[in-house]
């Protein structure tokens with residue numbers, strides 16, 4: 594869907610790292626009406642999908658001297674690569690550059706130290722690829738209202754954006770929504786595996802699990818009811834669902850596992866900051 598703020602963005606947007614997440618965001622920007630001639634991509638291994646965008650005007654691996662300062666730098670390399678990549682990105686950054694990072698763990702302070710500019714730290718997730726992501730963002734104090742608006746438009750092209758004031762929340766955000774799609778996909782895998790264990794042919798079990806997860810996600814998306822009510826609507830008293838939930842909601846159950854999983858991801862996000 595066309596996004597008027599995206600269409601009104603002026604200046605160059607340099608995307609550093611056009612992998613799974615950076616590539617999904619670029620797709621969202623172009624779908625939202627961002628002029629492809631405003632975008633340059635730096636990535637040592639440009640995928641065929643991104644290469645194809647050159648025909649629409651996206652600049653690929655532009656010469657640093659020729660490109661000069663950019664208005665917006667989007668950093669989507671792995672956190673472990675950031676210090677090395679940052680040195681090559683710094684020539685693009687002036688005091689007036691918006692530096693929008695989606696890297697897990699990497700703090701505003703680290704971004705300011707390595708790149709400079711006015712930093713917005715964000716955490717999207719991969720449903721962004723179909724415009725159904727959710728992003729949380731936090732801005733550094735020196736990011737202007739106009740820069741926050743540009744960051745919001747770039748992030749909102751892939752789904753809703755929640756702004757927070759407290760950067761300390763970003764590790765838990767990363768654990769819940771950044772990594773969250775992986776937990777849901779694992780649920781689909783394990784539901785299928787359990788179906789095979791219960792006697793279903795593998796292809797049927799895989800289809801049933803996939804459609805059940807996707808359909809339940811869509812119901813959750815479209816319904817105003819709380820998740821717990823949607824769950825209760827499936828659960829007939831004394832029926833099959835109650836029998837399964839007795840296991841999943843038992844002690845230990847999914848609650849304990851999820852608390853441990855989110856704690857592990859939060860801890861890892863903090864470690865990536867070091």
Ligand SMILES: NC(=O)C1=CN([C@@H]2O[C@H](COP(=O)(O)OP(=O)(O)OC[C@H]3O[C@@H](n4cnc5c(N)ncnc54)[C@H](OP(=O)(O)O)[C@@H]3O)[C@@H](O)[C@H]2O)C=CC1
Pocket residue numbers: 609610611612613614615635636637638669670671672674677678681695696697716717718719771772
């Ligand atoms: N995947 C996800 O679900 C999410 C990821 N993120 C964050 O997004 C970032 C990217 O993750 P993801 O897309 O999964 O990773 P990918 O590995 O798919 O993408 C990273 C890309 O950056 C490239 N790259 C490496 N070094 C440089 C450099 N010096 N300059 C420019 N590009 C470089 C990589 O090339 P090469 O492969 O050759 O190294 C790769 O193409 C991470 O910081 C991650 O924390 C945030 C939210 C969700």
Ligand SMILES: O=C(O)[C@@H]1CCC=N1
Pocket residue numbers: 697767771772
């Ligand atoms: O696994 C990771 O570190 C990244 C950040 C959130 C999702 N993927």
